[in-house]
Amino acid sequence: MNFTRRHFAASLAAGAAALPVMARAQDGSPPRIVIGPGVIEPMPIAVPAFIDEGGAGELARNISRVVVSDLTGTGFFREIGPEAHIGRITSFDAGIGFEEWRAINAQVLITGAVSAAGDRVSVKFRAWDVVNGRQMDGAALQFAGTKAGWRRMAHKVADVVYSKITGEGGYFDSRVVFVAESGPKNARQKRLAVMDYDGANVQYLTDSSAIVLAPRFSPSGDRILYTSYETGFPRITLLNVGNLKRQTLAEQPGTMTFAPRFSPDGGSVVFSLERGGNTDIYLMNLGSGSTVQLTNSPSIETAPSFSPDGSQICFESDRTGGSQIYIMSTGGGEGRRISNGKGRYGTPVWSPRGDLIAFTKQAEGRFHIGVMRTDGSEERLLTASFLDEGPTWAPNGRVIMFTRETSGGGGQASLWSVDITGRNLRQIPTEGPASDPAWSPLLP
């Protein structure tokens, strides 16, 4: 889907600025949330239903509801619902009566309008700094797209507002590839599927005839790597998202290949290859097919993940007994151990911002998702349960999604997200049990 977007005149706020301003909060600084440790009081926002400027019907209201859902879903915003609104937005270009929004304690007001003609939908919006009685700089955009892509347009609106207020990149307009599960625990059926980050718009990419595991998006989102038993044996498989064509990236017979991840340029795949019971990490160039062995050790080396600049790879190894996390250069080698706490560490995933590594930790019979700096310092455990595993980063490096599985014969997997401070733990709604999420980059 293609969007056209353009900034439009931000001058309309001028009329509104003449309104009287409440003295208490007017220090002139724009609304701001700094994501970090400590308690963050959610910022109150008001989002009146977007105006239908022709042909939009329910779409106008639905888009504004998805904007609210995105923002409040972060835990950093809380909505002041329409039932509490005093002010009425009847036209997109009318002046804003800030006093009426201050009276209900909204700090940010988002107004928008939607029009539709045929399959084309156009969305425009403005975000207002209610406290200071003015439009927020840069928070006014217009998008056009297709009707089927209406949720994406809502996500783009929310991404702009979230970015303006937090100073972080957006992540709502993104997809997640995952494994949809069904059937009993000892005969689980698994299918590859993709969904919007919030669980909407599920599409299935494979049937359930073969076990599929641990997918990963390419850096541009056009391909997916995963492990499949389609040939009867575990093999890394490359799927073209556009035409759903699959390719097995076969190695030598008698080996098992798994745990594939793309390099940041999308041109190479780092993966595990098992031969004679021993698992090491290899790097394959997708263009030439040439393959280089990066680790050479009698222990298990797996779950590799590139640094965002492509210069280093973190991975897990059980060379000292229980698994620990190591970092090596992309050229290979022994690597240096970075995890140091009690317990076993696995599935390291480098943050897209480069600052943190997310991991699965197993200690005293519990599983945790955690983050640490790339030198192993400042380890923070974000979750705890019977079985949490397999973190994946939101494109902005501020939220992590992972698999949580319940115990016992009826145990089922589901997808959860948590932010990097450990707040806002929530389940992602999926039709059925689901596992192994991997976040796409922010969509173009």
Added chain:
Amino acid sequence: MSFTPKALLLLATLTLAACQNPDRYGSGGADGMGGTGGPGSGYVDTTGLGDPNDPRSIAYFNQTVGDRVLFAVDQSTVSTEGRSILTAQAGWLNQNPGYAIIVEGHADEQGTREYNLALGARRAAAVQQFLISQGVSGTRMRTISYGKERPIEVCSTESCYSKNRRAVTVLSVGAGA
């Protein structure tokens, strides 16, 4: 440190020889869910496996010789008990050379998905190497790991985990070396 790949970017064309034990990882069968446990009893669908009283049948191998060995937590070393089962397996396989062999390695659910794949492969390889040391031809054998994807028992306690940490010797007819 590099090798020349022989079959890169190969389209998926590999197929497995038809397996005569469709429920080999307990996905169904007569009492796959509530098997009484213990190697060689309770959890095998005997359809097509032959007469268990015929010492040359797969059913006999599975039930009387014993088709599986169990492992300690996070270990791939074959135990003393496991070695005696594998010694019996090797004797039977050497007398019945017409069967092809797939050794399946499995792990319990205490571990991450990809680590368990590697661990299952270690277990399968340990069994393969033991069978080779007892004279079974390596060309008859392949290994596969299912990691924690195919538990045979579903509870989340050691009584189930101990049966899931296994390597199963699966036979198929007519594809022997």
